[in-house]
Amino acid sequence: MSHHATATAAQRTDLLHRMLLVRRLEEHRAIRTGDEAVAVGLLSALGPQDALVAAGHGGAWRAVGAAAQLFGGDVTAAHNPAEAWETARAMARGGRRRIVAVCAPGPGPLAGVFAGLSAGPVPAAACLPVLFCRGDRLETPDCSPIATVLSVAGDDVEAVAGAVTTEISTLRVAAGPCLLGVRTPRPGHDPVALLAARMHTDHQLDDNALRAIDRDAAAQVEAVLRRHR
Template sequence: MVEATAARRTGLLHRMLVVRRLEQRLMRAVPVGDEAVAIGLLSVLGPQDAVVSAGVRPWHAVGAAALLFGGDVTNAPDPAEAVAAARRKAGAGGCRIVAVCIPGDDLAGATLAPPACAGLPVLFCRGEHLVAAGRSPVVSVLSADSADVEAIAGAAATEVGELRTGAGPCLLGLRAPAADVDPVELLATRMRTDHQLDDNALRAIGRAAAARAEEVLERLGATRAP
C-alpha cells in the first residue's frame, strides 16, 4: 500500500497538474483524465525502467510525463509492436521493469501475455476489464480506477514488487472512470477531507505546476501561447 502522506499526495497532485498544463500547451486540445494513469504508473518505476506505449489515449500523457520527470519511453504504432518492443527491452536485462501500455479496444480478444513473455519483468497496462487466459504466463492481475492516481500507484507498486523478485509478467487493468470525474479534483477532495489541502494551497500548487510546464517548454524551444 502506498502511504497517503500529505507530502506524497502533494507531489502526485503537482505532477498531474504539470502534465495537464504541458499537454494543453503542446496539444492545444486534450481530454481531462489521463494524468492519473501517467503519474500513477511513473511514480513507482525507477530510472532504469522503461515504458512502451501503443495508441494515443491515454498513453500520450505518459510521454508528456516522461518529458517532465525523465524516463525511457517508446511509442509503438500498434499493440503487436508495443509487445515486441517491450519483450526486447525486458530481455536486454539491466534489472529493469518494462511497462507496456495498450488501449483496451485495440486488444479485444488478443493474447495479452504471449508465451514469449513468460518470466520477463513486463507489466502490461490495459484499459478496461482484464481477463487472463487459463494458460497465460501472467503472474498477477490487478485493476484500478483510471481516474484514481493513488489506486493506480498502489496496484502498480504491488505488481512491480513481484516483477523485481523475478516473477512476470503482470497485468494491470485500468477501469473507465465515472462520467465527468477529474483525477485532479478527486485527489484534491480526498486531501481536503484529510485536512491536507485548502484552496490557497491548491492555487499555489497550480501556479507552481504552470511555471514548471513553461520551463520545460522553454527548454524545448516551444513558443508561448498568446
C-alpha cells in the first residue's frame, strides 16, 4: 500500500487503529513507543498462514510481539539472527507456512547469515519463501541469493506495508529470499501522527474521529490486560 495512490479511509483507519493498539499496550508495559509502524505494517501484510521469527529484544521487534498478541499472528522469538534463520528455514521447508519473515535489529546482525546463505554449490536459501527484515543500512555479499532488496522509513506504516506486500508477491512465485531494510526514524517523528496528518489532508479523518479511535484502542487494550490478570 502506497500513500502515493491514496488508500481508502477504511484501510488507513485500520492501520491507525492497530498502531494505537500497539502503542497503548507498550505504554502499559513502560516500553518506548515509536516503533508501531514497523510492527503493524509488517504483520498487516503477512497472510494468516504466514509466520514471523523475531531475533533481538529492541524497538520494532519487541513491538511485533505486542502487535501479534493484540490482533493475531504466528510470532516466534529467537535469541540471535542465526537461530532465527534456522527456525525460519525449517518452517519454510516444512511447508507449514507459505511465507516466513525473519526480523533482526541493527545493520550488522544478519551479515554472517547472508554469508552462510551463499556458501556451497547450491545456496542454502535458494528459492525459499523467506523475507529478511533488518534495521538501517542494507549490505549483502555480491554472490548473495537475495532476490529483491527494498528500503523504507520506519515511521511510515503505509510504506512498510506496501514494501512487504511487494516482496511477498515475489516470494509467492517461488523467488527468494527477499530483504527489507527499515530506516530508523528521525527523532520526534511519530508514525501515528504521520498517518493521521495524511488522513486529515485527504479528508479521511478529523480530530473527533481520531480521539474516538484512540479511546477504542485504549479500551481494547484494557480488556486484553484484564483477561491476562
